[in-house]
Amino acid sequence: xxxxTMAVSVKTLKPTCNNGVCSKATPSQIxxxxxxxxxxxxxxxxxxxxxxxxxxDQFDDFNPAEKQMKVSxxxxxxxxxxxxxxxxxxxxVYIQENLGWGLGYGIPTVGLLFSLFIFYLxxxxxxxxxxxxxSPAKDLIRVPLAAFRNRKLQLPASPSELYEVELxxxxxxxxxxxxxxxxxxxxxxxxxxxxxxxxxxxxxVTQVEGTKLVLGMVIIWLATLVPSTIWAQINTLFVxxxxxxxxxxxxxxxxxxxxxxxFVTLSMLLSVPLYDRYFVPFMRRKTGNPRxxxxxxxxxxxxxxxxxxxxxxxxxEVRRMHVVRTNHITQPNxxxxxxxxxxxxxxxxxxxxDVFIAIGLLxxxxxxxxxxMQSLGTTFFTSGIGVGNFLNSFLVTVVDKxxxxxxxxxxxxxxxxxxHLDYYYGFLLVISTLNLGxxxxxxxxxxxxxxxxxxxxxxxxxxxxxxxxxxx
Numbered sequence: 001x002x003x004x005t006m007a008v009s010v011k012t013l014k015p016t017c018n019n020g021v022c023s024k025a026t027p028s029q030i031x032x033x034x035x036x037x038x039x040x041x042x043x044x045x046x047x048x049x050x051x052x053x054x055x056x057d058q059f060d061d062f063n064p065a066e067k068q069m070k071v072s073x074x075x076x077x078x079x080x081x082x083x084x085x086x087x088x089x090x091x092x093v094y095i096q097e098n099l100g101w102g103l104g105y106g107i108p109t110v111g112l113l114f115s116l117f118i119f120y121l122x123x124x125x126x127x128x129x130x131x132x133x134x135s136p137a138k139d140l141i142r143v144p145l146a147a148f149r150n151r152k153l154q155l156p157a158s159p160s161e162l163y164e165v166e167l168x169x170x171x172x173x174x175x176x177x178x179x180x181x182x183x184x185x186x187x188x189x190x191x192x193x194x195x196x197x198x199x200x201x202x203x204x205v206t207q208v209e210g211t212k213l214v215l216g217m218v219i220i221w222l223a224t225l226v227p228s229t230i231w232a233q234i235n236t237l238f239v240x241x242x243x244x245x246x247x248x249x250x251x252x253x254x255x256x257x258x259x260x261x262x263f264v265t266l267s268m269l270l271s272v273p274l275y276d277r278y279f280v281p282f283m284r285r286k287t288g289n290p291r292x293x294x295x296x297x298x299x300x301x302x303x304x305x306x307x308x309x310x311x312x313x314x315x316x317e318v319r320r321m322h323v324v325r326t327n328h329i330t331q332p333n334x335x336x337x338x339x340x341x342x343x344x345x346x347x348x349x350x351x352x353x354d355v356f357i358a359i360g361l362l363x364x365x366x367x368x369x370x371x372x373m374q375s376l377g378t379t380f381f382t383s384g385i386g387v388g389n390f391l392n393s394f395l396v397t398v399v400d401k402x403x404x405x406x407x408x409x410x411x412x413x414x415x416x417x418x419x420h421l422d423y424y425y426g427f428l429l430v431i432s433t434l435n436l437g438x439x440x441x442x443x444x445x446x447x448x449x450x451x452x453x454x455x456x457x458x459x460x461x462x463x464x465x466x467x468x469x470x471x472x
Contacts, residue, residue, distance in 0.1 A: 056366055059073065078272070210370035261347065
């Protein structure tokens with residue numbers, strides 16, 4: 001951020017401007033600017049997968065009171081993140097456009113330095129989870145190889161005959177073993193006790209189950225890519241749709257089309273307290289689940305709300321095209337006599353869906369990750385957003401080329417007043433509905449992680465979500 005602030009503040013690092021006309025940036029200026037951006041990306045690669053994981057690790061699973069508070073942690077962590085996002089979209093954007101880019105980038109730079117100071121100030125107080133193995137990710141390779149090596153051996157009839165260390169023999173405090181599950185049975189061969197070759201290293205049931213957990217998360221991750229694509233519409237086609245509408249609210253005040261994205265943040269900020277303080281306690285009394293509903297149920301509800309939002313977007317676009325035809329509008333710069341506020345419902349609903357989807361995904365990938373690989377689980381969350389954006393760009397490009405070939409009218413042309421964006425929204429509605437069906441199927445087969453842990457007063461079983469998938 002210091003580099004980026006310098007890139008827009010230091011005279012030698014930015015193009016010269018006279019009377020609002022700026023010269024072309026030199027190769028060295030462009031190079032420094034991109035170095036700044038990629039340095040930020042490098043730093044984000046260190047913080048984003050770890051910051052929420054490290055925050056959740058501050059709660060002691062062996063303390064009932066702290067374990068209860070941990071259930072709400074991700075709700076409020078995401079809430080604080082969106083408070084910052086709201087300040088950025090409303091405050092910083094205004095400062096950058098009206099007071100200068102140097103000040104606009106300088107304020108978050110000072111904020112980051114202040115947060116870094118607070119982070120180091122709290123260092124003596126942080127809890128650090130003891131890693132049980134040096135390279136936990138190696139099990140993801142070791143287990144399939146061991147299973148392939150033992151492919152000719154007979155699986156025992158009872159999972160209790162598979163190799164596992166005794167719970168009392170685990171090293172370190174807060175001892176955990178993952179209990180056996182009947183999915184991906186071919187991997188169980190890695191834990192077969194081979195009496196004919198005692199020298200061959202064996203995998204434990206916990207190691208095998210860790211690999212199963214990652215495979216299960218990959219399947220759920222694939223089912224979340226389409227919803228991530230829908231989320232990408234907020235900053236792409238929704239904005240383009242808004243630029244064609246009447247953005248004048250009163251007198252001479254016009255709202256920028258991109259500013260409607262702040263309503264996603266606002267609806268999310270209003271929904272999180274309602275979800276955490278009212279919905280969860282209410283559902284907890286009904287289901288007995290500490291979270292109110294299971295993690296996959298939370299995702300399923302979010303996907304349904306998202307489908308409703310895209311259905312509304314389709315209906316509003318149909319109405320917009322009706323107004324376009326009625327008023328004989330053909331040029332891209334002609335304003336459609338229809339208020340931009342018609343788009344508010346789709347923005348607000350997507351913000352409400354985000355309370356279920358974004359926070360639910362973050363918590364799901366953290367909770368279901370193997371004990372020493374929680375940061376990998378958070379990476380699933382962030383990578384899903386990135387892949388969803390790439391998938392959105394791919395779909396837009398392919399649909400534009402296929403529908404615009406042979407002189408046809410493109411669904412997503414440069415001139416939305418002479419396109420069929422409603423057809424594209426209909427397409428997104430169809431694939432979202434199909435994806436929901438796939439998600440319901442894979443989640444019905446999913447089995448949540450269940451651990452046996454050794455606490456100070458003996459051995460207990462821990463599983464916050466004991467149900468299978470969306471079944472209550």
